[in-house]
Amino acid sequence: xxxxxxxxxxxxxxxxxxxxxxxxxxxxxxxxxxxxxxxxxxxxxxxxxxxxxxxxxxxxxxxxxxxxxxxxxxxxxxxxxxxxxxxxxxxxxxxxxxxxxxxxxxxxxxxxxxxxxxxxxxxxxxxxxxxxxxxxxxxxxxxxxxxxxxxxxxxxxxxxxxxxxxxxxxxxxxxxxxxxxxxxxxxxxxxxxxxxxxxxxxxxxxxxxxxxxxxxxxxxxxxxxxxxxxxxxxxxxxxxxxxxxxxxxxxxxxxxxxxxxxxxxxxxxx
Amino acid sequence: xxxxxxxxxxxxxxxxxxxxxxxxxxxxxxxxxxxxxxxxxxxxxxxxxxxxxxxxxxxxxxxxxxxxxxxxxxxxxxxxxxxxxxxx
Ligand SMILES: [Zn+2]
Numbered sequence: 001x002x003x004x005x006x007x008x009x010x011x012x013x014x015x016x017x018x019x020x021x022x023x024x025x026x027x028x029x030x031x032x033x034x035x036x037x038x039x040x041x042x043x044x045x046x047x048x049x050x051x052x053x054x055x056x057x058x059x060x061x062x063x064x065x066x067x068x069x070x071x072x073x074x075x076x077x078x079x080x081x082x083x084x085x086x087x088x089x090x091x092x093x094x095x096x097x098x099x100x101x102x103x104x105x106x107x108x109x110x111x112x113x114x115x116x117x118x119x120x121x122x123x124x125x126x127x128x129x130x131x132x133x134x135x136x137x138x139x140x141x142x143x144x145x146x147x148x149x150x151x152x153x154x155x156x157x158x159x160x161x162x163x164x165x166x167x168x169x170x171x172x173x174x175x176x177x178x179x180x181x182x183x184x185x186x187x188x189x190x191x192x193x194x195x196x197x198x199x200x201x202x203x204x205x206x207x208x209x210x211x212x213x214x215x216x217x218x219x220x221x222x223x224x225x226x227x228x229x230x231x232x233x234x235x236x237x238x239x240x241x242x243x244x245x246x247x248x249x250x251x252x253x254x255x256x257x258x259x260x261x262x263x264x265x266x267x268x269x270x
Numbered sequence: 271x272x273x274x275x276x277x278x279x280x281x282x283x284x285x286x287x288x289x290x291x292x293x294x295x296x297x298x299x300x301x302x303x304x305x306x307x308x309x310x311x312x313x314x315x316x317x318x319x320x321x322x323x324x325x326x327x328x329x330x331x332x333x334x335x336x337x338x339x340x341x342x343x344x345x346x347x348x349x350x351x352x353x354x355x356x357x358x
Contacts, residue, residue, distance in 0.1 A: 114358045145347035150354060174343035200339065207337070240274060 007216035071105030105135025
Protein backbone atom coordinates (compact mmCIF):
# COMPACT_ATOMS: atom_id res chain seq x y z
CA UNK A 1 0.00 0.00 0.00
CA UNK A 2 1.24 3.49 -0.83
CA UNK A 3 1.76 5.66 2.23
CA UNK A 4 3.18 8.94 3.53
CA UNK A 5 5.36 9.30 6.59
CA UNK A 6 4.27 12.80 7.66
CA UNK A 7 6.97 13.20 10.31
CA UNK A 8 10.44 11.79 9.76
CA UNK A 9 13.93 13.28 10.08
CA UNK A 10 15.53 12.03 6.89
CA UNK A 11 18.57 14.26 7.48
CA UNK A 12 19.57 11.74 10.18
CA UNK A 13 18.84 8.65 8.09
CA UNK A 14 20.75 6.79 5.40
CA UNK A 15 19.91 6.16 1.76
CA UNK A 16 19.43 2.50 2.76
CA UNK A 17 16.49 3.71 4.86
CA UNK A 18 15.06 5.61 1.90
CA UNK A 19 15.34 2.48 -0.21
CA UNK A 20 13.65 0.30 2.44
CA UNK A 21 10.86 2.88 2.79
CA UNK A 22 10.35 3.03 -0.98
CA UNK A 23 10.18 -0.77 -1.15
CA UNK A 24 7.57 -0.71 1.64
CA UNK A 25 5.35 1.71 -0.33
CA UNK A 26 6.42 5.15 0.88
CA UNK A 27 5.63 7.83 -1.72
CA UNK A 28 6.18 10.97 0.35
CA UNK A 29 7.63 12.28 3.59
CA UNK A 30 7.46 15.54 5.49
CA UNK A 31 10.44 16.49 7.60
CA UNK A 32 10.02 19.04 10.38
CA UNK A 33 13.02 21.04 11.50
CA UNK A 34 14.18 19.77 14.89
CA UNK A 35 17.00 19.51 17.39
CA UNK A 36 20.22 17.90 16.14
CA UNK A 37 20.78 15.83 19.30
CA UNK A 38 23.16 18.55 20.54
CA UNK A 39 22.80 22.33 20.70
CA UNK A 40 23.94 24.02 17.50
CA UNK A 41 26.76 26.55 17.82
CA UNK A 42 24.95 29.46 16.17
CA UNK A 43 22.75 30.89 13.45
CA UNK A 44 24.83 29.59 10.53
CA UNK A 45 24.15 26.00 11.60
CA UNK A 46 20.42 26.68 11.35
CA UNK A 47 20.80 28.38 7.96
CA UNK A 48 22.66 25.33 6.64
CA UNK A 49 20.05 23.02 8.16
CA UNK A 50 17.24 24.92 6.40
CA UNK A 51 19.24 24.63 3.15
CA UNK A 52 19.65 20.92 3.73
CA UNK A 53 15.88 20.49 4.24
CA UNK A 54 14.92 22.57 1.21
CA UNK A 55 17.70 21.77 -1.27
CA UNK A 56 19.54 18.54 -0.55
CA UNK A 57 17.03 16.20 1.11
CA UNK A 58 14.38 16.57 -1.67
CA UNK A 59 17.01 15.47 -4.21
CA UNK A 60 18.15 12.53 -2.10
CA UNK A 61 14.57 11.30 -1.58
CA UNK A 62 13.69 11.78 -5.26
CA UNK A 63 16.29 9.15 -6.20
CA UNK A 64 13.96 6.63 -4.55
CA UNK A 65 10.71 8.02 -5.95
CA UNK A 66 9.85 9.64 -2.60
CA UNK A 67 8.57 13.23 -2.53
CA UNK A 68 10.18 15.24 0.26
CA UNK A 69 8.44 18.16 1.98
CA UNK A 70 9.53 20.01 5.10
CA UNK A 71 8.52 22.35 7.91
CA UNK A 72 10.80 25.09 9.23
CA UNK A 73 10.99 26.48 12.73
CA UNK A 74 12.94 26.85 15.95
CA UNK A 75 12.77 23.61 17.95
CA UNK A 76 11.58 23.61 21.55
CA UNK A 77 14.91 22.50 23.04
CA UNK A 78 16.98 25.34 21.62
CA UNK A 79 14.06 27.80 22.03
CA UNK A 80 15.31 28.33 25.57
CA UNK A 81 17.95 30.65 24.05
CA UNK A 82 15.85 33.74 23.27
CA UNK A 83 18.52 35.69 21.34
CA UNK A 84 19.34 32.79 19.07
CA UNK A 85 15.63 32.02 18.63
CA UNK A 86 14.91 35.52 17.35
CA UNK A 87 17.75 35.26 14.82
CA UNK A 88 16.60 31.80 13.69
CA UNK A 89 13.01 33.00 13.24
CA UNK A 90 14.19 35.95 11.12
CA UNK A 91 16.29 33.60 8.97
CA UNK A 92 13.48 31.05 8.70
CA UNK A 93 11.17 33.65 7.16
CA UNK A 94 13.47 33.86 4.15
CA UNK A 95 13.01 30.13 3.48
CA UNK A 96 9.23 29.77 3.87
CA UNK A 97 8.49 30.33 0.19
CA UNK A 98 10.80 27.58 -1.00
CA UNK A 99 8.89 24.98 -3.06
CA UNK A 100 8.91 22.02 -0.63
CA UNK A 101 8.06 23.97 2.55
CA UNK A 102 4.63 23.13 4.01
CA UNK A 103 4.67 25.57 6.92
CA UNK A 104 6.12 26.24 10.36
CA UNK A 105 7.21 23.24 12.44
CA UNK A 106 8.01 21.38 14.44
CA UNK A 107 7.48 23.99 17.07
CA UNK A 108 6.22 23.47 20.61
CA UNK A 109 7.36 22.91 24.16
CA UNK A 110 9.93 20.70 25.86
CA UNK A 111 10.16 21.59 29.57
CA UNK A 112 7.36 24.19 29.32
CA UNK A 113 9.57 27.07 30.56
CA UNK A 114 8.73 30.79 30.17
CA UNK A 115 11.48 31.16 27.52
CA UNK A 116 10.12 28.25 25.49
CA UNK A 117 6.64 29.78 25.70
CA UNK A 118 7.96 33.21 24.58
CA UNK A 119 9.69 31.72 21.52
CA UNK A 120 6.66 29.61 20.70
CA UNK A 121 4.31 32.61 20.89
CA UNK A 122 6.58 34.43 18.43
CA UNK A 123 6.64 31.46 16.05
CA UNK A 124 2.84 31.13 16.16
CA UNK A 125 2.52 34.84 15.41
CA UNK A 126 4.86 34.59 12.39
CA UNK A 127 2.95 31.55 11.12
CA UNK A 128 -0.45 33.18 11.50
CA UNK A 129 0.74 36.40 9.87
CA UNK A 130 1.99 34.45 6.86
CA UNK A 131 -1.05 32.12 6.81
CA UNK A 132 1.30 29.18 7.25
CA UNK A 133 0.18 25.74 8.36
CA UNK A 134 1.67 24.61 11.67
CA UNK A 135 3.06 21.31 12.99
CA UNK A 136 3.47 21.05 16.77
CA UNK A 137 5.89 18.95 18.77
CA UNK A 138 4.42 18.03 22.16
CA UNK A 139 6.76 17.16 25.06
CA UNK A 140 7.60 13.66 26.20
CA UNK A 141 6.55 11.59 29.21
CA UNK A 142 5.42 13.49 32.30
CA UNK A 143 5.50 16.85 30.49
CA UNK A 144 3.26 15.76 27.61
CA UNK A 145 -0.16 16.39 29.12
CA UNK A 146 0.44 19.88 30.50
CA UNK A 147 2.63 20.86 27.51
CA UNK A 148 -0.10 19.87 25.07
CA UNK A 149 -2.73 21.78 27.05
CA UNK A 150 -0.46 24.84 27.16
CA UNK A 151 0.06 24.73 23.38
CA UNK A 152 -3.72 24.54 22.86
CA UNK A 153 -4.17 27.50 25.25
CA UNK A 154 -1.72 29.58 23.18
CA UNK A 155 -3.53 28.69 19.95
CA UNK A 156 -6.99 29.35 21.42
CA UNK A 157 -5.87 32.76 22.60
CA UNK A 158 -5.35 33.89 18.99
CA UNK A 159 -8.55 34.38 16.97
CA UNK A 160 -6.60 33.96 13.70
CA UNK A 161 -5.95 30.25 14.42
CA UNK A 162 -7.56 27.94 11.84
CA UNK A 163 -7.59 24.60 13.68
CA UNK A 164 -8.05 22.58 10.49
CA UNK A 165 -4.59 23.76 9.36
CA UNK A 166 -2.79 22.74 12.56
CA UNK A 167 -1.43 19.31 13.50
CA UNK A 168 -0.67 18.52 17.13
CA UNK A 169 1.88 15.72 16.95
CA UNK A 170 3.08 12.93 19.25
CA UNK A 171 -0.45 12.48 20.66
CA UNK A 172 -1.00 9.64 23.10
CA UNK A 173 -3.92 8.30 25.13
CA UNK A 174 -3.94 11.26 27.55
CA UNK A 175 -3.92 13.98 24.85
CA UNK A 176 -5.60 12.76 21.67
CA UNK A 177 -9.16 13.27 22.94
CA UNK A 178 -8.78 16.99 23.63
CA UNK A 179 -6.84 17.56 20.39
CA UNK A 180 -9.54 15.98 18.22
CA UNK A 181 -12.43 17.44 20.23
CA UNK A 182 -10.99 20.92 19.71
CA UNK A 183 -10.88 20.41 15.94
CA UNK A 184 -7.15 19.93 15.33
CA UNK A 185 -5.37 17.19 13.39
CA UNK A 186 -3.72 14.61 15.64
CA UNK A 187 -0.39 12.96 14.85
CA UNK A 188 0.45 9.63 16.50
CA UNK A 189 4.14 8.80 16.69
CA UNK A 190 5.30 5.19 16.65
CA UNK A 191 8.48 5.34 18.69
CA UNK A 192 10.04 2.34 20.41
CA UNK A 193 10.65 3.71 23.92
CA UNK A 194 8.96 6.99 24.78
CA UNK A 195 5.82 7.31 22.63
CA UNK A 196 3.39 4.92 20.92
CA UNK A 197 3.55 1.39 19.53
CA UNK A 198 1.68 0.23 16.41
CA UNK A 199 -0.63 -1.80 18.68
CA UNK A 200 -1.59 1.25 20.78
CA UNK A 201 -1.97 3.41 17.68
CA UNK A 202 -4.55 0.92 16.36
CA UNK A 203 -6.27 1.05 19.78
CA UNK A 204 -6.63 4.83 19.32
CA UNK A 205 -8.05 4.38 15.80
CA UNK A 206 -10.56 1.84 17.19
CA UNK A 207 -11.65 4.35 19.83
CA UNK A 208 -11.48 7.65 17.92
CA UNK A 209 -11.99 6.66 14.27
CA UNK A 210 -9.96 7.74 11.25
CA UNK A 211 -10.93 11.43 10.92
CA UNK A 212 -8.02 13.88 11.25
CA UNK A 213 -5.58 11.20 12.47
CA UNK A 214 -2.15 10.63 10.93
CA UNK A 215 0.58 8.24 12.05
CA UNK A 216 4.31 8.78 11.68
CA UNK A 217 7.67 7.28 12.62
CA UNK A 218 9.43 10.49 13.78
CA UNK A 219 12.53 8.46 12.94
CA UNK A 220 15.64 10.47 13.73
CA UNK A 221 19.18 9.97 15.07
CA UNK A 222 17.94 8.06 18.15
CA UNK A 223 16.40 4.59 18.59
CA UNK A 224 13.53 4.81 16.10
CA UNK A 225 12.14 2.93 13.13
CA UNK A 226 11.83 4.38 9.61
CA UNK A 227 9.48 1.49 8.76
CA UNK A 228 7.08 2.18 11.63
CA UNK A 229 4.21 3.25 9.32
CA UNK A 230 4.20 -0.02 7.32
CA UNK A 231 4.25 -1.85 10.67
CA UNK A 232 1.16 0.13 11.64
CA UNK A 233 -0.48 -0.89 8.32
CA UNK A 234 0.27 -4.54 9.12
CA UNK A 235 -1.17 -4.19 12.62
CA UNK A 236 -4.34 -2.50 11.25
CA UNK A 237 -4.86 -5.51 8.95
CA UNK A 238 -4.33 -7.97 11.79
CA UNK A 239 -6.99 -6.17 13.77
CA UNK A 240 -9.58 -6.43 10.99
CA UNK A 241 -9.56 -2.82 9.82
CA UNK A 242 -10.68 -2.30 6.21
CA UNK A 243 -8.20 -1.39 3.48
CA UNK A 244 -10.20 1.83 3.01
CA UNK A 245 -9.65 2.80 6.66
CA UNK A 246 -5.96 1.98 6.48
CA UNK A 247 -5.51 3.99 3.29
CA UNK A 248 -7.42 6.87 4.85
CA UNK A 249 -4.98 7.14 7.78
CA UNK A 250 -1.67 6.57 6.00
CA UNK A 251 -2.34 8.17 2.60
CA UNK A 252 -5.51 10.23 2.21
CA UNK A 253 -5.31 12.07 5.54
CA UNK A 254 -1.76 13.35 5.00
CA UNK A 255 -2.72 14.39 1.45
CA UNK A 256 -5.78 16.27 2.72
CA UNK A 257 -3.79 17.98 5.46
CA UNK A 258 -0.79 18.89 3.26
CA UNK A 259 -3.08 20.10 0.45
CA UNK A 260 -4.00 23.10 2.56
CA UNK A 261 -0.44 24.36 2.18
CA UNK A 262 0.15 26.72 -0.76
CA UNK A 263 3.38 25.00 -1.76
CA UNK A 264 2.04 21.45 -1.74
CA UNK A 265 1.97 19.74 -5.09
CA UNK A 266 1.67 15.99 -5.44
CA UNK A 267 0.61 13.92 -8.39
CA UNK A 268 -0.63 10.48 -7.28
CA UNK A 269 0.58 7.51 -9.31
CA UNK A 270 -1.97 6.26 -11.87
CA UNK B 271 -16.06 -2.15 11.42
CA UNK B 272 -15.97 -5.61 9.78
CA UNK B 273 -14.37 -8.72 11.29
CA UNK B 274 -14.49 -7.27 14.79
CA UNK B 275 -12.94 -10.02 16.95
CA UNK B 276 -14.59 -11.33 20.11
CA UNK B 277 -13.21 -10.64 23.57
CA UNK B 278 -12.13 -14.28 23.81
CA UNK B 279 -10.29 -14.04 20.46
CA UNK B 280 -8.41 -11.04 21.79
CA UNK B 281 -7.63 -12.72 25.10
CA UNK B 282 -6.31 -15.78 23.20
CA UNK B 283 -4.04 -13.46 21.28
CA UNK B 284 -2.91 -11.26 24.18
CA UNK B 285 -2.79 -13.67 27.13
CA UNK B 286 0.86 -14.69 26.89
CA UNK B 287 1.88 -11.12 26.06
CA UNK B 288 0.09 -9.79 29.16
CA UNK B 289 1.45 -12.58 31.34
CA UNK B 290 4.99 -11.91 30.11
CA UNK B 291 4.75 -8.15 30.70
CA UNK B 292 3.25 -8.57 34.19
CA UNK B 293 6.04 -10.99 35.05
CA UNK B 294 8.64 -8.43 33.92
CA UNK B 295 6.98 -5.81 36.16
CA UNK B 296 6.92 -8.19 39.15
CA UNK B 297 10.58 -9.13 38.65
CA UNK B 298 11.65 -5.47 38.27
CA UNK B 299 9.83 -4.53 41.50
CA UNK B 300 11.60 -7.44 43.27
CA UNK B 301 14.92 -6.21 41.88
CA UNK B 302 14.29 -2.75 43.34
CA UNK B 303 13.47 -4.32 46.72
CA UNK B 304 16.71 -6.31 46.69
CA UNK B 305 18.71 -3.12 46.14
CA UNK B 306 20.44 -1.41 49.04
CA UNK B 307 18.69 1.51 50.75
CA UNK B 308 15.02 2.33 50.28
CA UNK B 309 12.71 4.03 47.77
CA UNK B 310 10.16 4.96 50.44
CA UNK B 311 8.77 8.40 49.74
CA UNK B 312 9.88 8.33 46.09
CA UNK B 313 6.92 9.65 44.07
CA UNK B 314 7.66 7.22 41.24
CA UNK B 315 7.05 4.28 43.59
CA UNK B 316 3.72 5.78 44.60
CA UNK B 317 2.76 6.26 40.94
CA UNK B 318 3.62 2.64 40.19
CA UNK B 319 1.45 1.57 43.13
CA UNK B 320 -1.44 3.68 41.79
CA UNK B 321 -1.19 2.18 38.31
CA UNK B 322 -1.18 -1.38 39.69
CA UNK B 323 -4.37 -0.56 41.61
CA UNK B 324 -5.83 0.87 38.39
CA UNK B 325 -5.04 -2.32 36.43
CA UNK B 326 -6.71 -4.44 39.12
CA UNK B 327 -9.87 -2.31 38.99
CA UNK B 328 -13.17 -2.56 37.10
CA UNK B 329 -13.50 -2.31 33.33
CA UNK B 330 -12.51 1.30 32.74
CA UNK B 331 -14.95 2.15 29.98
CA UNK B 332 -18.09 1.56 32.02
CA UNK B 333 -19.79 4.79 33.02
CA UNK B 334 -17.93 6.95 30.49
CA UNK B 335 -14.65 6.85 32.40
CA UNK B 336 -11.37 7.24 30.52
CA UNK B 337 -9.70 4.04 29.32
CA UNK B 338 -7.15 2.36 31.59
CA UNK B 339 -4.36 3.45 29.23
CA UNK B 340 -5.49 7.09 29.42
CA UNK B 341 -5.79 6.97 33.22
CA UNK B 342 -2.34 5.36 33.51
CA UNK B 343 -0.82 8.09 31.32
CA UNK B 344 -2.40 10.73 33.56
CA UNK B 345 -0.96 9.14 36.71
CA UNK B 346 2.50 9.61 35.20
CA UNK B 347 1.76 13.21 34.10
CA UNK B 348 2.61 16.53 35.74
CA UNK B 349 -0.52 18.50 36.61
CA UNK B 350 -1.86 21.09 34.17
CA UNK B 351 -2.79 24.39 35.80
CA UNK B 352 -5.48 26.23 33.88
CA UNK B 353 -4.04 29.55 35.04
CA UNK B 354 -0.44 28.71 34.08
CA UNK B 355 0.09 32.04 32.31
CA UNK B 356 -0.39 34.00 35.52
CA UNK B 357 2.43 32.01 37.12
CA UNK B 358 4.92 32.68 34.28
ZN1 LIG C 1 10.32 15.26 15.12
